Amino acid sequence: MITKTNPDEIQSYLVDAANFKGNCSAVYFPETHDDIVEIVKEANNNKTEITVAGNRTGLTGSGIPSKGIVISTEKLNRILEINKDKKYAIVQPGVLLSELQDKVSEHGLLYAPDPTETNCFIGGTVATNASGSKSFKYDATRNFVEALKIILPDGEQLNLVRGENFADGNTLILKTESAKKITIELADYKMPSTKNAAGYFSKPDMDAIDLFIGSEGTLGIFSEIKIRLIDKPENILSAVIFFNDESSALNFIDDLRLSSLNPKEINNSENINVLGLEYFDKNSLKFLESDYPKIPDEADAAVWIEHETNKESEERIFNSIAESINKHNGNNEKSWFALNLKDRKGFQDFRHAVSWKVSEYITKQNVQKVGTDSAVPVKHFRIFYDYIKGLAINSKIAYLVYGHFGDCHVHLNLLPKNNDEYKIARDVYRLICQKAIDLNGTISAEHGIGKLKHEYLEMMYGRSAIKQMAKIKKELDPNFILCIGNIFSSKYLIDQKL
Numbered sequence: 001m002i003t004k005t006n007p008d009e010i011q012s013y014l015v016d017a018a019n020f021k022g023n024c025s026a027v028y029f030p031e032t033h034d035d036i037v038e039i040v041k042e043a044n045n046n047k048t049e050i051t052v053a054g055n056r057t058g059l060t061g062s063g064i065p066s067k068g069i070v071i072s073t074e075k076l077n078r079i080l081e082i083n084k085d086k087k088y089a090i091v092q093p094g095v096l097l098s099e100l101q102d103k104v105s106e107h108g109l110l111y112a113p114d115p116t117e118t119n120c121f122i123g124g125t126v127a128t129n130a131s132g133s134k135s136f137k138y139d140a141t142r143n144f145v146e147a148l149k150i151i152l153p154d155g156e157q158l159n160l161v162r163g164e165n166f167a168d169g170n171t172l173i174l175k176t177e178s179a180k181k182i183t184i185e186l187a188d189y190k191m192p193s194t195k196n197a198a199g200y201f202s203k204p205d206m207d208a209i210d211l212f213i214g215s216e217g218t219l220g221i222f223s224e225i226k227i228r229l230i231d232k233p234e235n236i237l238s239a240v241i242f243f244n245d246e247s248s249a250l251n252f253i254d255d256l257r258l259s260s261l262n263p264k265e266i267n268n269s270e271n272i273n274v275l276g277l278e279y280f281d282k283n284s285l286k287f288l289e290s291d292y293p294k295i296p297d298e299a300d301a302a303v304w305i306e307h308e309t310n311k312e313s314e315e316r317i318f319n320s321i322a323e324s325i326n327k328h329n330g331n332n333e334k335s336w337f338a339l340n341l342k343d344r345k346g347f348q349d350f351r352h353a354v355s356w357k358v359s360e361y362i363t364k365q366n367v368q369k370v371g372t373d374s375a376v377p378v379k380h381f382r383i384f385y386d387y388i389k390g391l392a393i394n395s396k397i398a399y400l401v402y403g404h405f406g407d408c409h410v411h412l413n414l415l416p417k418n419n420d421e422y423k424i425a426r427d428v429y430r431l432i433c434q435k436a437i438d439l440n441g442t443i444s445a446e447h448g449i450g451k452l453k454h455e456y457l458e459m460m461y462g463r464s465a466i467k468q469m470a471k472i473k474k475e476l477d478p479n480f481i482l483c484i485g486n487i488f489s490s491k492y493l494i495d496q497k498l
């Protein structure tokens with residue numbers, strides 16, 4: 001097994017896409033499940049902290065160590081099985097999402113979770129319960145994870161299959177492969193009804209597998225993942241619609257969201273049922289204009305929309321959407337409609353470009369990302385949007401807004417030019433989180449908490465909930481070695497009085 005300790009060789013494991021920076025003494029590259037067990041057992045004996053790294057595209061510092069060692073999953077990169085008939089795949093955690101999507105597509109299948117960034121590993125997406133532009137219809141990664149092979153922080157192995165092990169109320173009993181029994185008292189906070197990636201999943205009678213999905217590496221290391229696949233749609237209608245005023249774009253989204261939510265069934269193409277509604281405000285369009293000169297000058301907002309179609313439904317769906325564009329004064333003439341797969345991929349790149357350029361900008365400015373990941377229930381969305389935009393304008397800091405507006409999920413990114421602006425931006429960020437909480441939403445719908453958002457998670461659930469989460473971790477990781485500092489501060493593990 002390769003191990004790297006040379007500082008030059010491990011630099012790239014010490015920073016993520018949020019420009020969060022860390023430290024470690026070595027990076028290990030296991031090639032098998034047993035390699036991981038060996039590293040974990042030794043680290044547990046020596047009480048050495050381990051951080052598990054996917055492809056470090058995370059935006060919260062969760063894949064970046066503060067100290068100790070890193071286990072990189074990049075050599076665990078094999079697709080072990082694609083079963084076309086039963087529609088599942090079994091993969092190692094270091095498989096690239098883009099590679100998996102391409103491979104299952106060759107079998108006429110679709111792996112539906114689709115974070116904007118496809119350069120991430122499947123293990124990372126399960127650990128963060130990633131979601132994205134198509135989660136409006138398909139839901140987040142959680143909905144597609146069928147089984148996990150997990151190495152616990154003491155080296156024990158846990159095999160969890162969805163539907164086989166449920167909590168009894170708030171008590172969950174886990175049985176490892178060596179028949180060790182672990183009893184866990186689940187947290188009793190109520191999760192928001194929105195898309196959510198904040199803290200441990202917790203519900204009475206929940207499936208054991210859901211505790212580990214979205215746990216940001218803190219409870220165990222996934223060495224094998226079984227995922228559910230669905231049939232690849234026959235075709236997809238894809239368009240970027242430009243609007244000359246923002247409220248028309250928002251009304252267009254409201255209309256299509258409403259018709260899609262009723263009914264919301266996978267592969268039902270009888271009704272309008274969009275895959276996603278991705279929003280770009282004027283500042284986002286300006287931010288992209290040098291790379292995309294075809295953005296109309298007069299555009300105040302844009303919406304990227306996708307919809308499954310087949311031969312029978314194509315025309316009807318196109319007409320329905322066109323009707324909605326006209327009703328809301330969309331710029332029909334200058335909007336972009338995909339004519340082929342290349343165009344569709346181009347629109348996907350257009351959406352990715354805006355997030356990517358923000359990461360590039362903050363790295364250049366050498367500041368950490370100040371980008372919201374909040375979602376709120378539909379009925380509060382417009383109030384939320386107006387409020388946070390007002391805050392951004394008043395701050396006088398450059399900003400842009402984009403996001404998964406089908407899910408009422410907003411990425412408002414402030415772009416501070418210096419440290420003073422960075423401090424103001426953090427205050428604005430805090431106010432936005434508070435508003436999302438007041439409106440029964442979440443402070444993180446998809447990126448997770450990592451090392452950057454502890455205080456906001458505490459605002460959302462309260463201190464006693466954080467203590468409950470820390471207690472769950474202590475049950476599984478009594479020596480406090482695995483992904484320390486993700487989700488909550490290590491002080492909750494050490495200080496009994498907190």
Ligand SMILES: Cc1cc2nc3c(=O)[nH]c(=O)nc-3n(C[C@H](O)[C@H](O)[C@H](O)COP(=O)(O)OP(=O)(O)OC[C@H]3O[C@@H](n4cnc5c(N)ncnc54)[C@H](O)[C@@H]3O)c2cc1C
Pocket residue numbers: 016017051052053054055056057058059062063073093114115116117119120121122123124125126127128129130131132133216217218220221222223352355356359446447483486
């Ligand atoms: C431009 C851009 C756009 C993005 N858009 C989206 C988006 O739309 N939706 C979204 O959800 N995210 C988005 N992200 C964030 C990021 O891509 C996701 O969080 C992704 O899931 C991280 O995967 P990764 O392999 O890079 O993991 P890393 O960042 O390396 O790690 C993330 C977490 O997973 C844990 N982990 C990794 N592998 C394992 C394993 N085998 N076992 C246990 N824990 C493990 C790590 O410890 C860490 O806690 C975006 C990022 C960028 C840069």
